[in-house]
Amino acid sequence: MTFSVSWNMARKALLLLLILSASVFNLWGQFGPEDSVYFLFTDRFYDGDESNNYTVNIRNLKGYHGGDFAGLTEKLPYIAGMGFSAIWISSVVDNQAGGYHGYWAQDYYRVEEHFGDMESLKTMVDRAHELGIKVILDLAINHTGIQHDFFGDPAYQDWFHPRQDIDDYSDQYQVENHWLQNLPDLNHENPEVRQYLIDMSIWWIEQTGIDGYRLDALRHVPADFWREYSAAVKEQFPDFYLIGEVFDGNPANLGKYQNAGIDGLLDFPAYFAIQDMVRNGEPATRFAQSVINSKRNYPHEELMGTFIDNHDVRRFVNQVYRNREEKLAQSLMFLFSYTGIPIMYYGTEIPMDGGSEHSGRSLMAWDEPALYKDLVTSLNELRSLHPALSSGEFTIVDRSMSRFVYARHDADDVFLTILNNGDEERFSIELPDELRRDFRWARSMVLDSAGEPLAPGVPELESIRIRRGRLRMELPAYTGVVLKLSRERE
Numbered sequence: 001m002t003f004s005v006s007w008n009m010a011r012k013a014l015l016l017l018l019i020l021s022a023s024v025f026n027l028w029g030q031f032g033p034e035d036s037v038y039f040l041f042t043d044r045f046y047d048g049d050e051s052n053n054y055t056v057n058i059r060n061l062k063g064y065h066g067g068d069f070a071g072l073t074e075k076l077p078y079i080a081g082m083g084f085s086a087i088w089i090s091s092v093v094d095n096q097a098g099g100y101h102g103y104w105a106q107d108y109y110r111v112e113e114h115f116g117d118m119e120s121l122k123t124m125v126d127r128a129h130e131l132g133i134k135v136i137l138d139l140a141i142n143h144t145g146i147q148h149d150f151f152g153d154p155a156y157q158d159w160f161h162p163r164q165d166i167d168d169y170s171d172q173y174q175v176e177n178h179w180l181q182n183l184p185d186l187n188h189e190n191p192e193v194r195q196y197l198i199d200m201s202i203w204w205i206e207q208t209g210i211d212g213y214r215l216d217a218l219r220h221v222p223a224d225f226w227r228e229y230s231a232a233v234k235e236q237f238p239d240f241y242l243i244g245e246v247f248d249g250n251p252a253n254l255g256k257y258q259n260a261g262i263d264g265l266l267d268f269p270a271y272f273a274i275q276d277m278v279r280n281g282e283p284a285t286r287f288a289q290s291v292i293n294s295k296r297n298y299p300h301e302e303l304m305g306t307f308i309d310n311h312d313v314r315r316f317v318n319q320v321y322r323n324r325e326e327k328l329a330q331s332l333m334f335l336f337s338y339t340g341i342p343i344m345y346y347g348t349e350i351p352m353d354g355g356s357e358h359s360g361r362s363l364m365a366w367d368e369p370a371l372y373k374d375l376v377t378s379l380n381e382l383r384s385l386h387p388a389l390s391s392g393e394f395t396i397v398d399r400s401m402s403r404f405v406y407a408r409h410d411a412d413d414v415f416l417t418i419l420n421n422g423d424e425e426r427f428s429i430e431l432p433d434e435l436r437r438d439f440r441w442a443r444s445m446v447l448d449s450a451g452e453p454l455a456p457g458v459p460e461l462e463s464i465r466i467r468r469g470r471l472r473m474e475l476p477a478y479t480g481v482v483l484k485l486s487r488e489r490e
Contacts, residue, residue: 031086031212031241031263033302033341034390036380037136038084039310040346042092042115043100045364046071052114055097061358064100069116073124076131082373083380086134088214088343092121092204093139096147101311101361102138103216104145104183108200118207125208136212136241137204141197142220143183151184159193161185175220188225198232205237212241215262219246219253223260230261243305247312255297264303267340269294271307274334277404277421278327279319284421288399291406295339295394302391304340308332311345311361315354323478325457330419330480332372332455333446336379337408337417337482339394349373375446375455382445382482388413398429407435414485416442420475428472436469439485446482463489 043064047053048071056066072089079087091102094110102112111118125135150156164178179185187193204210218226226244233240243264246254249272254265273290276282295301308331309316320327328351335342346352349370354360383389388410398405402422408415414435431439442464446454453460459479464471466485475481 030239031134031303031341032391033339034383034387035085035134035341036083036336036383037086037088037305037341037343038079038082038346039088039307039343040072040364041067041090041101041311041361042069042072043067043090044361045346046075046366048072048074049116049120052116054114056114058363061362062098062100064114065363066114067363068114069120069124073120073127076124076127076133080131080133082349082377083384084344085132086136086211087128088136088138088212091138091140096145099145103140103143104147105140106145106147107149109203122208125210129209134211134241135208136214136243137210138216139201139213140216141186141201142217143180143185146182146184148184158190159187161187172219176222180217180220185220188221194225194228198229201229201233202236205233205240211239212243214266215242215244218244218257218262218265219248223256226257226262227260234261241303243303245312251294251297255299258299258303264300264305264341266310266343267294267304267306270304270338270340271309271313274308274331275319277419278331281421283401284404284419285399285401287404288396291396301339302341305343306335306338306340307343307345308335309345309348309360310343312357313360314356315345315352315360316348317351318353318355318360323457325455326476326478326480327457328372329375329446329455329457330421330478332375332379333417333480333482334419336376336383337389337415338406344376349376372455374448375458378446378448378454379482386413386415386484389415395432395435397432397435403427405429409435414439415445416471416483416485417480418475418483419480420477423477425477426472426474428470431466431469431471433469435485437485438487440466441486441489442466442471442473442483443486443490444481445484 045067047066049068052068053066055064057063058065092111093105094107094112095102095104096106111121128135144151150159161177166174166178168174230242242262244257244262245266249269251269273287277284277287298304317324317328347364349372350365350368352365389408392408392410395407397407404419406417444461446458448454459476464473
């Protein structure tokens with residue numbers, strides 16, 4: 001893009017200013033809607049230190065594959081080059097055998113030896129900060145691994161709930177007090193357990209200078225614990241970012257945790273909505289209604305985490321069976337222009353294959369061309385250059401049966417995201433009065449400086465004339481576009 005050089009220079013200047021003016025610990029933890037996050041599994045990203053390859057077997061999808069902090073440190077410029085301002089990595093605490101994902105904690109105060117040691121973890125965090133990248137660690141404190149040092153020890157018997165599996169996920173008592181996936185369920189009613197988990201979480205922040213936690217299995221822990229937990233963390237680190245996981249499509253079941261002090265949550269309702277429309281061909285009117293319902297329930301929608309896939313679901317390209325390239329491009333445009341903080345799963349820029357839980361967590365395919373990298377980079381740059389795309393107002397412009405159009409806008413800019421989910425290619429869009437502002441042209445922002453598409457599935461579009469507040473255009477079936485409105489033809 002023509003603005004890439006100027007943005008890179010501005011980014012470096014801003015980074016230098018932050019470093020020189022850093023006068024408080026954890027300055028980097030100030031999260032907002034202008035951020036974007038690259039989510040990865042440390043074990044599956046890059047092997048930078050073969051000395052810690054204990055029991056590594058890349059043919060075993062459920063075993064360790066060799067990725068480590070040294071490898072991540074080496075590859076941080078790759079992530080920064082796409083414009084991401086943060087990474088979310090898998091848990092760093094010591095896990096029992098097979099716990100490459102970080103959800104089977106064995107010792108909360110030790111670093112997982114397959115990834116490196118405390119020094120290599122600190123080196124990675126420091127290097128990330130030098131590049132302007134904040135660091136979020138995954139943390140699972142609903143449960144431990146079956147081999148945790150405390151489990152089975154009579155001295156800690158009351159730290160765990162008795163073994164009972166969850167057989168009714170609509171029963172909140174079971175969800176909070178029974179075992180999830182055969183893992184020992186911590187008793188958060190016990191004050192000693194609460195204090196231990198709070199102290200441990202603060203200890204990792206003090207030791208490493210990280211900027212946030214992604215908190216696993218949020219709804220399996222009582223909301224009053226999260227209220228106490230977030231207050232304790234924020235008392236010492238006011239800008240520390242807490243984002244939680246509630247695997248639920250009902251926005252009301254997510255919003256209550258923001259009210260309990262969690263900054264943001266993974267926006268599963270938005271995920272299910274975009275999947276229904278793009279993958280299943282559901283009417284765009286249903287998607288629009290889902291968006292409206294979500295916004296009614298989130299006290300801070302700007303801090304929600306928007307995503308199109310992650311480690312808990314099949315990769316996006318494995319959920320789409322027709323027009324795969326077009327629909328992936330569509331969904332990326334949605335991801336980076338919708339409200340909240342976009343979170344992209346590692347390898348989506350390629351895109352990587354993954355039709356099951358563990359195959360969706362395979363080794364990063366470094367040898368394959370990253371077909372969507374330029375599109376992702378351009379969308380990140382757009383968000384950085386134009387605050388309207390990250391923190392501007394959100395207005396639904398059109399919600400027909402097969403087409404969804406929304407605007408992100410502020411006093412300076414207006415952007416339209418158009419998702420065409422049907423066969424009709426010729427249509428018109430009428431702008432609401434507050435968005436007209438004497439605009440006469442609309443230009444695609446997903447083309448390169450030569451007017452070529454930035455990725456497969458991105459349509460070629462010439463500038464579109466706006467007459468009397470109406471755009472008449474042609475957009476190929478099952479494609480999308482992000483348009484910037486202007487008064488002069490650019």
